[in-house]
Amino acid sequence: MSNLVLLPVLLPFITGAILILFYKKRRTQRVISGFSAIGMLILSIYLAYYVYQESVVVLEVGNWPAPFGIVMVADIFATIMLILSSIVGAACLFFAFQTISKEREKTFFYPFYFFLLTGVNGAFLTGDLFNLFVFFEVMLIASYVLIVMGGTKYQLRESFKYVIINMFSSALFLIAIAYLYSITGTVNMAHLGERVAELEQTGIVTVVAVFLLIVFAVKGALFPLYFWLPRSYYGPPAPIAALFGGLLTKVGIYAIIRMFTLVFNHDVAFTHKGIITVLAGFTMLFGVLGAVSQFDFKRILSYHIISQVGYMVMGLGIYTPIAVAGAIYYIVHHIIVKSALFLFAGATERITGTTDIKQMGGVLKTHPYLAWMFFITALSLAGIPPLSGFFSKFPIIVSGFEEDQHIIAGVALLVGFLTLFSMVKIFQYTFWGEQKHTEEQAKIPAGKMLLPTVPLVALTIILGLAAEPIFQYSMDAAQQIMDPSIYIESVLRGNE
Numbered sequence: 001m002s003n004l005v006l007l008p009v010l011l012p013f014i015t016g017a018i019l020i021l022f023y024k025k026r027r028t029q030r031v032i033s034g035f036s037a038i039g040m041l042i043l044s045i046y047l048a049y050y051v052y053q054e055s056v057v058v059l060e061v062g063n064w065p066a067p068f069g070i071v072m073v074a075d076i077f078a079t080i081m082l083i084l085s086s087i088v089g090a091a092c093l094f095f096a097f098q099t100i101s102k103e104r105e106k107t108f109f110y111p112f113y114f115f116l117l118t119g120v121n122g123a124f125l126t127g128d129l130f131n132l133f134v135f136f137e138v139m140l141i142a143s144y145v146l147i148v149m150g151g152t153k154y155q156l157r158e159s160f161k162y163v164i165i166n167m168f169s170s171a172l173f174l175i176a177i178a179y180l181y182s183i184t185g186t187v188n189m190a191h192l193g194e195r196v197a198e199l200e201q202t203g204i205v206t207v208v209a210v211f212l213l214i215v216f217a218v219k220g221a222l223f224p225l226y227f228w229l230p231r232s233y234y235g236p237p238a239p240i241a242a243l244f245g246g247l248l249t250k251v252g253i254y255a256i257i258r259m260f261t262l263v264f265n266h267d268v269a270f271t272h273k274g275i276i277t278v279l280a281g282f283t284m285l286f287g288v289l290g291a292v293s294q295f296d297f298k299r300i301l302s303y304h305i306i307s308q309v310g311y312m313v314m315g316l317g318i319y320t321p322i323a324v325a326g327a328i329y330y331i332v333h334h335i336i337v338k339s340a341l342f343l344f345a346g347a348t349e350r351i352t353g354t355t356d357i358k359q360m361g362g363v364l365k366t367h368p369y370l371a372w373m374f375f376i377t378a379l380s381l382a383g384i385p386p387l388s389g390f391f392s393k394f395p396i397i398v399s400g401f402e403e404d405q406h407i408i409a410g411v412a413l414l415v416g417f418l419t420l421f422s423m424v425k426i427f428q429y430t431f432w433g434e435q436k437h438t439e440e441q442a443k444i445p446a447g448k449m450l451l452p453t454v455p456l457v458a459l460t461i462i463l464g465l466a467a468e469p470i471f472q473y474s475m476d477a478a479q480q481i482m483d484p485s486i487y488i489e490s491v492l493r494g495n496e
Helices: 002-021 026-053 076-099 109-125 129-148 153-184 189-198 203-220 238-262 268-293 297-318 321-352 368-382 388-402 406-431 447-465 467-481 484-492
Strands: 057-060 071-074
Touching (some): 002 026, 071 076, 071 109, 071 189, 109 238, 153 189, 153 203, 189 238, 238 268, 238 297, 297 388, 321 368, 321 388, 321 467, 368 388, 388 406, 388 447, 447 467
Antiparallel strands (some): 057 071
């Protein structure tokens, strides 16, 4: 059964390699890609079910025992992220079938799409810090290609900034790994957790923890290192922007949660309730202020990525089981809703020919299904009950008040109101009012484009209506990761 852990990494990698051979055959690429995406979804759901019913699954690659060899580890948190990666990967892929240009399809769009998913899934499953770096690079290299695909002047200019900042953070990542290895003598995450707990001098470990927090803050777009994101995610086509907006920043957030529950839990008052909580507050506030100030559909959504990741790290900063469970629940909600919103932005742009909401209007009259599906996901993002946004924010904010973190809890409430304001602004300008697009544009069909978004909209409703079992699942994941001994014992002594 342990070999199954490698399949979420191998399947997209092999698919990408095969697709290179058929890069000029659009139909063949679509068939292979579609079957692979569905296969990944089925596989991730089965793996999550098995892990939840049985225990943490560990694969020692090449039969080299941990901590000397490479390990792949699937616990509840990792398998939740795998399911989300598969859902969003499939939805964005099938949306791309309807909207991506022929030129992009013939310039290795599909191979690099699956190479990116290889890096994302590998980052979720690896139990080794250096291999986390490797999978980050696989993901980033693929994203560099996808973000410049099309070669517009704007894309090239903004992607240059994206590449430079990520190269800098990758170099810092290697330096931090080297420092941590010199202190502990290992890069295996479970072994790191054990060694750090045994160290008497923890000051230097805290310094390395801050180094890694900076690295992952760049990847996750936390304050003040989020400046690269809004303009970078504006340029690519909708399916790529949706994939990036839904998944890529969450890999950084996943890494923060994993490392600061498993390894760097020796000084919670300083790292979690101090630094991480402050970063979360500023990230939420500055992100939502950026969104409120914009009048471009995709830029508003891009700034909201920043504000919403603040909620996720806020849950980690409060560091109670309920708060961390809320953070996991919020990750699930946000990945689904944000991907759907970017796809709606793409569909709206295809109809109106612009993303400037001041030049839009009346889309509700010509494309009512698009308008109301957007409205549902917009309300969910703002945290309106009974949708998933409310039930994922609620435990985080309540935990903030219970732990006397009144300022951060108050900021979270304020950000929720401002999020609602900016979402209503999009709906008012884009879908309400006088029709500004031509009758010819009004005849552009949206049905096929919207089909991949239907499961995402349905999921945000289900996640809200079935909040109790979903939150219990998140609670089980939170309790598992907040007890590092479970992970450590499974990896280091699971075969004894």
